[in-house]
Amino acid sequence: MTRGTAPDKIDHLHPEKRQGLVVVLTGDGKGKTSSALGMVLRACGHGLRSCIIQFMKGDLYAGEWDGIKRLGDLVELHHTGKGFCGIQGNPYPYEEHRANAQDAIDLVLEKMAGGQFDLLILDEINNALHLNLIDLEQVIDLLDRKPPLLHLVLTGHNAHPTIIERADTVSEIREIKHAFRRGIEPQPGIDY
Amino acid sequence: MTRGTAPDKIDHLHPEKRQGLVVVLTGDGKGKTSSALGMVLRACGHGLRSCIIQFMKGDLYAGEWDGIKRLGDLVELHHTGKGFCGIQGNPYPYEEHRANAQDAIDLVLEKMAGGQFDLLILDEINNALHLNLIDLEQVIDLLDRKPPLLHLVLTGHNAHPTIIERADTVSEIREIKHAFRRGIEPQPGIDY
Structure with a gap:
């Protein structure tokens, strides 16, 4: 797959x-x-093994659900949640969002204790915390229990300052522009 | 792979x-x-087909080279270049870096004209432009020639304002902190 310039x-x-x-x-x-x-x-x-736990993915199909199947048994994905809590059109009450996020925390603890993964992705956990679907103490508890060799990646808007303080590497991804602001619909492969 | 909360x-x-x-x-x-x-x-x-062209990857192994093999025939990857031009320890002269980047541009044009891909990743092309390994006119020419349905993703530091102007979606990824600044070595799976 390489060219003469490689x-x-x-x-x-x-x-x-x-x-x-x-x-x-x-x-x-x-x-x-x-x-x-x-x-x-x-x-x-x-050759590292990854587990992705999506906290707020809801019922909207995302390409990664099938994409990761191609990666074989090195990767496991769990999508929990009922979509984004509080946004227009989401029909589920807060209590249901919170119960789902609490289940996701239990799942993270289970996967962390199981010791079978090298990389654990907690997708949208920052947002779940910001929306009070989980508590700061619960995320700190996860970080305290993290096995020394396990990589933990926490994604989502509005990361809590205490979590940023505890992290090794933090990137803030700023929107300079986004196609949807010009009325372009979300496109498969790029946006979902 | 889903739980009861899905x-x-x-x-x-x-x-x-x-x-x-x-x-x-x-x-x-x-x-x-x-x-x-x-x-x-x-x-x-x-089910979309992707081609990744890495402009300045050099000779340092990156996990994605083997990772994408697992994705099968939907993805093609080309790594060109001699590593980062101008950084300490890089032994190659500017002319060689430029010649490599010029080859990469030819490859992009070839892949774009071939019409067999839905998504074309031009990895580190922003940086290659910033270092004058390619010219602004060449990148504008790529954008002008882009087929209407092809997605083009341009990565790298110091994106040119004209390219930002032409893009539909632009994210600036800001370093809040990075493990290497505390002396932690790059870790496989996370950093490379």
Whole structure:
């Protein structure tokens, strides 16, 4: 798959110390969930096992649900939730959103304790916390219980300052512009 | 793979108008290339075909090279270049970096004309332009020639204002903090 311009040999980094990182992807721009998915793809290349837990995905089909099936048994995906709490048109009461997010937290604890994954993606957990569907103490508890070699990626708007403080790597993804503001509908493969 | 909390049925979006978007991912934070890779994963779920052209990847192994092999024949990846031009330790002269980037532009034109892809990732092209390895006119020419339904994703630091102007969706990924600033080595699956 390489061309004549590709390097003659490939060098490999081998960190002296393996360390499980806490990565936060926040901000109002496009690219938080897709960046987490890209890390899953990258992790597969190293033979690492990933688990994606989507906190607020709801019932709207997302391409990654079938995309990750192609990655085989290295990746597991769970989509929980009833869509975005509080946005127009969402018919579910707060209590139901909260009960779903609480189930997702139990699932994270179970997957963390199981020890079978190298990378755990907590998709939209920042937003779930911001909307009080889960409590700050619960997320801090997750971070406290994180096994040293497990990578934890927390995505979603409005990451809590305490979580940012605890993280190793944090990116804020800012919207400079977005196609939907010009009336362009969400496009499969790009937006969902 | 879903739990009891998952929705009872899945809704599908079907945009009335399909449109190939120009997406720019720029900024100094972690998440540009990984976000583009996540879009590839997502596109696979919709049965769309992707081509990734890495402009400045060089000879350092990246997990996505093997990760994308798992996605099968929907994805093609080309890594060109001799690593980052101008950074400490890079032994190649400017002319060689430029020649490589020029080859990559030819490859993009070839893939665009071939018409076999729905999503074309131009990884680090913003940076290649910023370093004068390619010219602004060449990138504008790519945008002018883009087939209407092809999605084009341009990643890398220092996106040119003219390219931002031309794009449909632009995210700036800002570094709030990064593990390497505390002396933590790059970790496989997360950083490469």
